Structures are given as structure tokens and as C-alpha cells.
Amino acid sequence: MDKRLTDALEFANYSHTLFNQKKLAHQKFIDSCVHYHNAGKFTITQQLITFCELNKKSIILLDDNNIPVHIDNVSKFLKIIKEKYNNAISAYHTEYQKITSSKTVAGIINV
């Protein structure tokens, strides 16, 4: 096979694997950010954290299914979601760095 074509196909394979593993890492991060409280489902976002920071008293939050959920101890709730979010984004960051710093398919999948 023409070397130019071989190189191109090899790069395409690397590019696809890189893209796919990045997409997977991001989905895993989103999954890790889900927190259940009082039977409500919350995807933890920076916006949710900031909102809770600003409302330290008892509040009602709209969960992912648009159900209003009462949060009686906001400080405790905030502490849990912050910790969960920090762990998730830290793991995502580590994985992302490992994936993107690998220059071969073998390097990427050995993450």
C-alpha cells in the first residue's frame, strides 16, 4: 500500500480512538456528577453549587426530572455535592491528560 495512504489511515485510527476515549471520559464524568437526595436526582453543576452557596438556609430545588425537592440542610448538601463534583472533575482531568498526552493508539488505550 502507498505509504502516504498507510500513514493517513494510521492517523485516522489514532484520531478516532482519541476522540472516542475523550467522549467516553466526558460521559463518565457526567455520570459521576449525579447525586440523589430526598429521592430527587441532581446533576451537579457549577451553577447548582453556586446557587447553594448563595442560599445557605432551607431551600427547594428543581431536580433533573423537574420535581421540586426540599433541601433542609443546605450546608450538608453543599458539602456532599462539592466533594462529589471535585472528585469527578479531578478524575476526568487526570484521565483527559493521560489520553491527550498519548501519541499512539496503544498509548491511549493503556490509560
Next chain:
Amino acid sequence: MSKGILVFAFNNEQIDYIKQAIDLANRAKRYLGLPTTLITDIDIVNDAFDSIIKFSGNTYMTQKTYRNGTDSVKLNFKNCARISAYELTPYDETIILDSDFIICNNDFLKCFEQDKTLLMYHNSFDLTGSREITNEFKWISDTGPKFYWATCVYFKKSKFAKIFFELLEHIYENYSYYRVLYQLETRVYRNDFAFSIAAHILNDFVSADSIGEFPGTKYYVTDRDTLLELDNDKILFLSEKNTVVRTSQLNVHCMNKFSLDKIL
């Protein structure tokens, strides 16, 4: 409230579903701390299971194409016992799992932290990322309702769940009618379709929210992809397009039974 996993395993000429179920039970114990009950049609004793129930009901057999990458073969397939899950389960809260599910984390425990009495996956994630996005796993037919996966179902003993499973029995018994009504292409009874039709009916034929979304994401590879390595919670797959994908700490539905059988 008792909680546990329910797995159905009916071996055929080539696929050892019970071997898969044993691995699933061991993983359920390790990652979820949950017991597993096996439903099967043969006499078996195995410590991996909390209990084993010999299914004496109708084990209607059909033929299904099993793929292993580029190869394929038609084999017998017994898949109608699942509609009896409500009566068979020894648990108050049950997670039904296909035996070809590879548990690698504790995400399924989130089922017990919410209020809905029935959860199923609608959304799913093709791990290989190399196939065109189709409607195959979005809708049950071109004009049909939402597709729900029967491979992974949570239910709590309740009036609603009982109605759901009784409705499934009705759909199963009248499948030829529902197949035409919902314009399903395949004549073979398929649990995913029956569960999706039941969900559609119980949602009053619209997109209501009686059925909750199962926690996390349903990651899958099809039977055209191959499982290459399985090392605790790390899995390596080869896609049909010859690209590789590595997962870590993700629950994966591996539809290629042959490659799973080989690795276990």
C-alpha cells in the same frame, strides 16, 4: 426491604448463559454487595447465587441470529420468562439484569435512592463510537414509541409494577396483534419491544413519566464487536471497524456472547 439481582439464564446449543450469570453474580456481590437469584430451566447448584429457581413455566423457544464479529449462526433462544419476573423475584426491590452485563461499579445502587417503582434505560451509549447513529435503539419502529431496554430493569413490589408485569403477559400472549399494531419488522418476540409497548400503554400512549430513567448510562457494544480483555473493572473491546476502546469502572452490556464466553 430486601434487595437483589434477578438474572435469567437458559443455555442453548452453544452459549453458556449460566457461566455468564455466575460471573454477574460474583460481580454483583463485589461491586454492589447485593445477592443474586438465578432463574433457569436446569438443575444446578452454585455458591455464587443467593437462590436458584427452576423455571417451570412456558419456556417458548425461538431462533435468533447470534453474531460473533463477522460470523453469525442461528441458535435457539428462550426469552419469555422475563415477563414473570414480578412473581418469581424473592426481593422487594429487584434489578433484572441480562447475564451479559459486566458490572464494574456501584452505579446500580442509585436505584434504591429514588422514589419511582419502575426504572428502565431509554438512552444508551455505543462504546465504539464508530457506527452511524440510527433509530434502532431510540424507537421501536419508524412510527413507534420510545425504545426501552429490557436488559436492565429496576422494580419495587408495588401496584404499578404489578400492573406493568401483568400487562407484559398480555402483550406476550397477543404479540402477533401488537407486532402489527406497532409495525414491528421482526416476527420474533423480543423483550425490549414488549417492555417498550407496555411502557407506552402505561404512559397513556403518550410520553408521560410513569417509567423512570435507570441511573447512569447504559454503555454497550453489539455482537459485531469483540471483547478482547477483561481485567476486573478494565475492559478492552475491538469494534467492527477495527478500532479499539478501553473502559474503566463502567458497567457494560456486551452483546457478543461468544467473545464473553471465551473470556470468562
